Amino acid sequence: MNYETKMDLATADEGAVDHERGESAEGSSSRKRLWVILAIVAALVLAAVLLTGGKETEPFTADRSGELATVTVLAPGSTTIEGRINATGTLAARREMPVGVVGEGGRVQSVLVEAGEWVRAGQVLAVIDRSVQTQQAAGQSAQIAVAQADADLAQANLDRALKLVERGFISQADIDRLTATRDAAVARVRVARAQLGERQARNAQLNIVAPAAGLVLERNVEPGQVVSPGSGVLFRLARGGEMEVLTQVGEGELAQIPLGATGKVTPVGSDKVLSCQVWQKAPVINRENRQGTVRCAMSYDEALRPGGFAMVELASGTINAPRLPESAILSDDEGSYVYIVDGKNTVQRRDVKVGMISDDGIAIASGLDGSERVVLRAGGFLNPGEQVRPVMNKAQ
Structure with missing residues (x-):
């Protein structure tokens, strides 16, 4: 009896211990789940704060x-709104003047200017050899002297005949013949003088001159070169040094840009910002790209290089809206x-x-x-x- 009683007590004690251990394990598991849930909620709150920047979404x-x-x-x-149109453009001379051979041409004797120099109207750019033409002018001058001598002789013969006609030694028919001879001689003098003037004018055209004051953009001739009217452009000038920028804009933007509108031009490779003014808009639209050309005049500046590119900002008018x-x-x-x-x-x-x-x-x-x-x-x-x-x- 004592043994069984001891065994029963021991068994009861062990059951109580196991029951307490089970309850302790279940509590620990619940606490873990609670911590996991709290961590997930905290992560969601942190993500919401980061997405909103910590601010309320005021607009809505x-x-x-x-x-x-x-x-x-x-x-x-x-408000008053000033429209702006940004585009790219090409720099060019506003009034470009190609200069070539006007006369009969020949061998270039000397070239007197270089590209980049300023010239005045009528200044000689190049001289063509005129040794042959000079001799021709001298021959024409001698022809004038011969014709003048014939005219003087014809006039003297007529004067003597007029004195004799009163005495009846010369008929009126002889007087008419001598008068005609004198008139023909005088006419030959005029012809000789006209031929000399023509020769001198041709000789003057052997000098290639600037048609107007401006800046020399190109020089395409060298001394010793043989040139003729078919030789093409020997010099290219910008009249007055005036430049312009040509830019292509859409037909809608073209209609918004008024004549006289101002703009800003920044040549590629330069930090200079230059002003320009629209002086012409294309009267037609390109059928392929639906664009038109705007020409904006500019004063000369060293940063401008015809043929180069530039960034253009044009004013497209103002409105109140x-x-x-x-x-x-x-x-x-x-x-x-x-x-x-x-x-x-x-x-x-x-x-x-x-x-x-x-x-x-x-x-x-x-x-x-x-x-x-x-x-x-x-x-x-x-x-x-x-x-x-x-x-x-x-x-x-």
Whole structure:
């Protein structure tokens, strides 16, 4: 009995210990699950904070009452907007003058200018050898002397005959013949003088001269070279040194650029910003690329190199219109539109037509007068007729 009693007590004690161990294991497992859940919640909260930047999404939030959405609105007003068109262009002489052989040509004796030099009107650029032409001019001068001598003799014969006709020694027919001889001799004098003048004019054309004052852009001739009227362009000049930039713009932009508009030109490879003025627009549009040429005149500058490229910024006129950021303008199949909030805080759709685009925003050509409260952002989440709580943009 004593033995069995001891065994029963020992068995009871062991059961109690096992029961306590089971309860302890179950509590430890529950605590682990709780810590895992808390860690997951903390990770989700941290991710939400990082995604939102730690700030509330102001443009479109639910009101604390849960009834109205909060939207940021902007009353743009009306401002003067100056449009700008950026393009690339090619530098060129505004009035380019090709100079070649005008006369009969010959061997170039000397070239008196270099490319890059300034010349005045009538200045000799190159001289062609005229040794043969000089002798021809001398021969023409001698022909004048011969013709003049014949004319003097014919006049003397006529004068003597007129004295004898009164005495009846010479008939009137002889007088007419002598008069005709004298007139023919005088005419030959005039012909000889005209031929000499022609020869001298041809000799003068042997000098290649500048037709107007300007800058020499090209020199394509060297001493000893034989040239003729078919030799092509020997010199190329920019009249007055005037330059221009030719830029291609779309037909829509071409219509926005007025004559006389100013612009800024930055030649490639230079830090200089030069001014220009539009003096001509292409009267036709290229059918292939739907572009037209704008010619913008410039004063001479050392940084300008005809044939080079330049960055061009042209003024496309000014307008008075509301200006909105890009986030406020939406579009669909019907065109561009914005959402406005009326006096009853109701969202309304308003169709608009966009105008000039600049770094400061997009001009509204029509559809708004600037006094409306325009939804600044999150318009895609709204519907016409929806009630909202508008908040004026703090930047205004």
